[in-house]
Amino acid sequence: MTFLQSTPIDPNTVINVNDSIKAVTSNLISQVKEDPNTLLQDLLQSAIDFGLKLLAAIAIYIVGAWLIKRVKIWMGKIFAKRKTEATLSTFINSLVSITLTVLLIIVTIGALGVNTTSLAALLAAGGMAIGMALSGTVSNFAGGLMILVFKPFKAGDFICAQGYSGTVKEVSIVNTKMITPDNREIIIPNGALSNGNIDNYSAKPIRRLDFELNMAYGTDADKCIAAILKILQADARVLDAKTKGASDPMSVVSSLNDSTVTFLARVWVKAADYWPLKFDLNKELITQLPKQGFTFEYPHMNVTLSK
Numbered sequence: 001m002t003f004l005q006s007t008p009i010d011p012n013t014v015i016n017v018n019d020s021i022k023a024v025t026s027n028l029i030s031q032v033k034e035d036p037n038t039l040l041q042d043l044l045q046s047a048i049d050f051g052l053k054l055l056a057a058i059a060i061y062i063v064g065a066w067l068i069k070r071v072k073i074w075m076g077k078i079f080a081k082r083k084t085e086a087t088l089s090t091f092i093n094s095l096v097s098i099t100l101t102v103l104l105i106i107v108t109i110g111a112l113g114v115n116t117t118s119l120a121a122l123l124a125a126g127g128m129a130i131g132m133a134l135s136g137t138v139s140n141f142a143g144g145l146m147i148l149v150f151k152p153f154k155a156g157d158f159i160c161a162q163g164y165s166g167t168v169k170e171v172s173i174v175n176t177k178m179i180t181p182d183n184r185e186i187i188i189p190n191g192a193l194s195n196g197n198i199d200n201y202s203a204k205p206i207r208r209l210d211f212e213l214n215m216a217y218g219t220d221a222d223k224c225i226a227a228i229l230k231i232l233q234a235d236a237r238v239l240d241a242k243t244k245g246a247s248d249p250m251s252v253v254s255s256l257n258d259s260t261v262t263f264l265a266r267v268w269v270k271a272a273d274y275w276p277l278k279f280d281l282n283k284e285l286i287t288q289l290p291k292q293g294f295t296f297e298y299p300h301m302n303v304t305l306s307k
Contacts (some may be wrong), residue, residue: 050113057111064104072097143194144173157202162188206245207274209267213285214260216297221261225251227292228265231284237277239268260297 072093079089148171153159157168159178164186166178176193178186201207215224232238232249239246246268254264265285269277290296 053112057108060111061104061108064100064107068097068100068104071100139191140174140189143190143192144171144175146194147171147176147190148173152198153200153203157200159201160199161193162196164188201274202271204245205271206239206243206268207271209269209274209278209281211265211281211285212254213263213265213289214257214297215263216295217259217261219261219294221253221263224263224289224294225253227289227294228263228285231288232265232267232281235277235281235284237269237273239270243268 075093075096076089078084079093147153153168153171155168155171158166159168164178164180166180166184166186169177169179169185171177173190175190176188178188180186213228228251229249232251238249240248249265249267251263251265254262256262267277267281286296
């Protein structure tokens, strides 16, 4: 078993401390004996000076606290007027409040006559140590601030980022939560999110929807294009050139392959209708075109065996 050993005390140190105490005590007694009135006046003057400094410090703290409160109210009104996102406004308000409060405490201590240089250096050193220890958190903090300021997405948007796709549930100052289509909650650090690619499917009010249809060789191109357009235009969710940013539905022969002819169809649709319309039109195209005599084809190879 190992026992802790205390550091031996140097006898000379104890003697020096005792001598210092004795010297101060002797000096005070001598002053009292020689001129007690002067000593009392000095003590009274020191007490008055300290009292005035204390009153000034209290006044500074009260006025400063009132000003900080007014600044917070003023900032809240500005954020509300500009309809700033709640997460960003709360973060900025807290940051400004904490910073002003720390400055107020330093000024108040300085008003008491205490040297604040050492205190400021201590705060700076402590902040540096905390920053180095929490470098990853600071990176996420900065990334969250960038997201909140530049707003590449917001809560409710469907995005694809960091290999995940889903609807943004919440944007905090350090991470972002999203819900995948199969109802999984994904939490992504804002540091990585702000430095990576973000595909925001909800950023624009309308989107383009493409279909590729592989038909057999020998298909009448004009009749097939007309049939495809009729199916597309029959759905009320399909937009036309009257909608800003959209154009009329179109269909063309896209490519000639080894075994198939590819017809490309394009329509514009509201972002909220993208997936429902895609699924419905897939069903309509594969159901209606064969009824009109058009045959879907797939890549294949004919092998002829000869004797």
